[in-house]
Amino acid sequence: MKRLFAVLLTALFLAGCAPEVGSEAWCNDLKEKPKGDWTANEAADFAKHCVFK
Secondary structure, three states, X not given: OHHXXXXXXXXXXXXXXXXXXXXXXXXXXXXXXXXXXXXXXXXHHHHHHHHOO
């Protein structure tokens, strides 16, 4: 039970550290990430927020 709690707490902590989708930091992070590793949602959001502002 303690292990499950620790895993959930860690997941919440890491999710809170990610930049908001569409922010300048998020766009820069995605530019650094190999395009082959992008998800379809990331590609669509990148086009919407970083290319067609």
